[in-house]
Amino acid sequence: MIRVSLIGTGNVASHLAKAFLDARDVELVAVYGRSLEKLDALELRTSTRKITQLDEIPECDVVVISISDDKIAEVSAAIPRGNYIITHTAGSIPCEVLDDHDVYGSFYPLQTFSKSLEMRYDNIPICLTANTQSGLKQLEQLARAISKDVRLLTDEQRAQVHLSAVLVNNLLNHIIYLAEDRLDQNDIKADILHPLIKQTIIKLEDMSAYDAQTGPARRDDMSVVTRHLEKLQGTPDLQEIYKLLSASITKTYNT
Amino acid sequence: MIRVSLIGTGNVASHLAKAFLDARDVELVAVYGRSLEKLDALELRTSTRKITQLDEIPECDVVVISISDDKIAEVSAAIPRGNYIITHTAGSIPCEVLDDHDVYGSFYPLQTFSKSLEMRYDNIPICLTANTQSGLKQLEQLARAISKDVRLLTDEQRAQVHLSAVLVNNLLNHIIYLAEDRLDQNDIKADILHPLIKQTIIKLEDMSAYDAQTGPARRDDMSVVTRHLEKLQGTPDLQEIYKLLSASITKTYNT
Numbered sequence: 001m002i003r004v005s006l007i008g009t010g011n012v013a014s015h016l017a018k019a020f021l022d023a024r025d026v027e028l029v030a031v032y033g034r035s036l037e038k039l040d041a042l043e044l045r046t047s048t049r050k051i052t053q054l055d056e057i058p059e060c061d062v063v064v065i066s067i068s069d070d071k072i073a074e075v076s077a078a079i080p081r082g083n084y085i086i087t088h089t090a091g092s093i094p095c096e097v098l099d100d101h102d103v104y105g106s107f108y109p110l111q112t113f114s115k116s117l118e119m120r121y122d123n124i125p126i127c128l129t130a131n132t133q134s135g136l137k138q139l140e141q142l143a144r145a146i147s148k149d150v151r152l153l154t155d156e157q158r159a160q161v162h163l164s165a166v167l168v169n170n171l172l173n174h175i176i177y178l179a180e181d182r183l184d185q186n187d188i189k190a191d192i193l194h195p196l197i198k199q200t201i202i203k204l205e206d207m208s209a210y211d212a213q214t215g216p217a218r219r220d221d222m223s224v225v226t227r228h229l230e231k232l233q234g235t236p237d238l239q240e241i242y243k244l245l246s247a248s249i250t251k252t253y254n255t
Numbered sequence: 256m257i258r259v260s261l262i263g264t265g266n267v268a269s270h271l272a273k274a275f276l277d278a279r280d281v282e283l284v285a286v287y288g289r290s291l292e293k294l295d296a297l298e299l300r301t302s303t304r305k306i307t308q309l310d311e312i313p314e315c316d317v318v319v320i321s322i323s324d325d326k327i328a329e330v331s332a333a334i335p336r337g338n339y340i341i342t343h344t345a346g347s348i349p350c351e352v353l354d355d356h357d358v359y360g361s362f363y364p365l366q367t368f369s370k371s372l373e374m375r376y377d378n379i380p381i382c383l384t385a386n387t388q389s390g391l392k393q394l395e396q397l398a399r400a401i402s403k404d405v406r407l408l409t410d411e412q413r414a415q416v417h418l419s420a421v422l423v424n425n426l427l428n429h430i431i432y433l434a435e436d437r438l439d440q441n442d443i444k445a446d447i448l449h450p451l452i453k454q455t456i457i458k459l460e461d462m463s464a465y466d467a468q469t470g471p472a473r474r475d476d477m478s479v480v481t482r483h484l485e486k487l488q489g490t491p492d493l494q495e496i497y498k499l500l501s502a503s504i505t506k507t508y509n510t
Contacts (some may be wrong), residue, residue, distance in 0.1 A: 115430030125447045160441040164434035171500040177464035179419035186415040192380045209432035214426030245426040
């Protein structure tokens with residue numbers, strides 16, 4: 001049984017709390033929040049202590065800090081030293097920010113979380129880093145208790161994963177928004193795109209994104225690309241995005 | 256029973272042939288290809304004639320031209336006039352390209368097709384345009400025989416749909432490629448991104464892309480954006496794409 005204290009009550013923290021509570025080999029001994037109100041919203045069990053002071057963290061094996069990036073150093077410094085490994089869940093913050101403590105690392109679940117959405121946790125990749133072998137072992141035990149996909153990464157690799165995640169989650173979602181917004185403005189119901197978007201992703205189960213590429217830029221069909229760029233004259237930002245991505249596709253396949 | 260002749264043996268044509276063959280109320284009377292070899296690869300039934308001359312098109316209700324954009328006008332002109340409506344399956348080509356014929360229109364299935372992938376056709380949106388009411392009725396009958404999602408669009412609307420489809424299929428796929436390529440170059444297995452990509456899309460069943468947006472640019476967290484842009488210095492194309500899309504996100508939510 002591995003004992004965990006969780007620091008935070010936000011999006012990622014609330015999903016982690018659920019995952020830890022559901023895991024057979026994990027005991028969520030405490031959750032820290034700035035107010036009892038926020039802690040009460042988490043639907044914890046009575047066996048988990050709700051604490052609002054960092055020095056109330058009970059004896060445990062792992063402390064997981066899951067708060068906004070810019071608060072991690074400050075909160076870590078305020079946590080009393082103890083026989084636990086201190087970790088954070090931030091993609092782009094090096095573990096050294098936790099080096100007030102002897103044993104520290106990263107426990108980074110690579111997923112997009114919404115408070116309202118139910119999710120399965122067991123296929124979410126958990127990326128681990130630790131400054132000691134014994135610390136890493138404990139993190140591995142914790143990660144494997146909630147997921148089948150556990151990966152050991154350096155700080156630099158985790159930062160690359162986070163960057164890539166921003167590309168395929170945030171930037172990709174924005175492109176979908178821009179496309180839907182465009183349809184909206186032309187009195188076309190945006191759900192027309194949904195089957196295509198799904199198939200675009202399903203295809204990647206069978207082939208690499210490199211092989212899956214189709215479309216005018218892939219074929220170097222400049223007449224369609226030019227026609228589209230003309231249509232986009234009223235929305236110069238989107239026009240520039242379309243132009244750049246098309247040029248990048250053409251370069252990838254035709255040079 | 257609606258009788259169809261299909262012109263073409265490529266990607267889209269081969270999927271349409273399958274869909275027409277599987278539809279109860281459709282009779283695929285003929286398929287035209289430039290060679291018998293290509294026609295033989297389609298796995299047609301004996302009831303469908305394989306023709307290699309356009310003047311061999313038998314009596315039918317709808318002719319569907321599914322070939323590359325730049326050949327449509329030429330092929331249409333070579334098709335004898337008859338008691339059928341002539342259509343093409345191109346997203347960005349106006350129907351007037353078929354106006355050698357009295358009754359013409361567009362039969363545009365909005366999906367990404369790969370020859371090797373099995374697909375369900377009944378939820379693929381079929382976009383229809385026609386220059387006469389009776390022509391439109393026949394197209395509707397044909398479209399409803401293979402799909403539950405049939406939409407009547409103008410040429411201009413179809414062109415907007417095609418443009419949006421390029422955004423959410425081609426450009427989106429390329430972003431995934433760029434992200435995976437980046438991981439590859441940092442010795443990280445690219446499949447780490449798959450659960451995230453899937454969840455990004457699943458989320459859109461419950462909320463709009465506008466509401467689903469998260470990430471540093473959404474929060475106007477310039478420290479992460481700047482850190483990522485620094486990391487991307489070695490790949491200026493991707494750096495520019497990241498910068499533009501992030502600026503567009505920030506503009507969408509923070510002005």
